[in-house]
Amino acid sequence: MKVMLSGGGTGGHIYPAIAVINEIKRHDPDAEFLYVGAKNGLEQDIVKRENIPFESLHITGFKRKLSFENVKTITRFLRGVSKSKKLIKRFKPDVIIGTGGYVCGPVVYAGAKLGVPTIIHEQNSIPGLTNKFLSRYVDRVAVSFKAAEAFFPKHKVILTGNPRASEVLNGDAVKGKKEAGLSSDKKTVLIFGGSRGARPINDAVVGMLQAFANRKYQVLYITGNVHYENVMEKVKQAGSPSNVFIKPFIHNMPDLLAGTDLVVSRAGATTIAELTALGVPSILIPSPYVTNNHQEKNAEALAKNGASIIIKENDLNGQKLLKEIDSILENEQNWKKMHEASISQGMPDAAARVRKLMNELANK
């Protein structure tokens, strides 16, 4: 089978596509792939690391208010469609899947116009602009939350879950902790702000690191690549205890998550799919800067059944965060309840469901 994939900008759109590739490879080692990403997205680095053939488009998103930038965006979209058509004619995919982000707009649109079977995968409970636009042209829309079904044509939509959920299932906890320099026998809280890091979370965390000094658990704090230097400057001044480890980015999340007892993070949909697949309890700080406040909706679904505690960004400070982390990691019963609530929301077979859908379309 030949599969073309597109999705990008941030990890939340890229890792589900890579999970689809890995699931197909497990069943069909001869399958061929072509990934089309944005020139400046995280996918340049992440996809190339996986040795997946990669092509890029120069693409930007629409600004909400009227501006000349939007004219440029339309021009780039049209150029993107034209380049995508060339790539499709050369690669001849049996099926094309888009996993969100601006870049999959022209790729999936071009595929649909050329009559190639097309699918979009929506990670969030409220869809993004690109997927809403594409839903008119594609053959199928795979969603991760039941709540998202209502936004798409009824005859196209199917609940699959997020394929990345399946990918984190068989992580090696010992390896993950070792690679990150962590102690193998201590409970671990992982703090990060989505795939790019989040300044408000960094601001709250940097000032409180000393408070972790007398805790029995250890802390792995991921700053996000672009924030790392700045954070380390501040850490140099404020100091950091020996049970706190700081990294810019972790490439091997599946192994790390296998050894993680609690996650503090934004409420990105792919992160949530990972946490619920494994039953990791979480403290979620939804980003208020995303379309239709979708992260808050993502987080509410988990908080409602007790899998997560939500802290609104406005209420976030070091003291509060420490109190909530302690209330979970220092209270076994609390942790267990959250773990069970979390795992009850997981869809660990999502990758198989997406693969089945792709096979059906490709063989039509």
Ligand SMILES: CC(=O)N[C@H]1[C@@H](OP(=O)(O)OP(=O)(O)OC[C@H]2O[C@@H](n3ccc(=O)[nH]c3=O)[C@H](O)[C@@H]2O)O[C@H](CO)[C@@H](O)[C@@H]1O
């Ligand atoms: C600001 C923004 O637009 N955020 C969106 C983006 O978030 P973002 O890209 O942050 O997405 P998620 O939190 O859903 O996923 C992050 C992914 O990156 C991985 N990871 C993270 C840190 C790290 O060091 N290493 C690593 O591999 C995580 O394990 C996860 O697989 O896409 C999500 C999925 O559509 C949306 O729900 C978010 O609202």
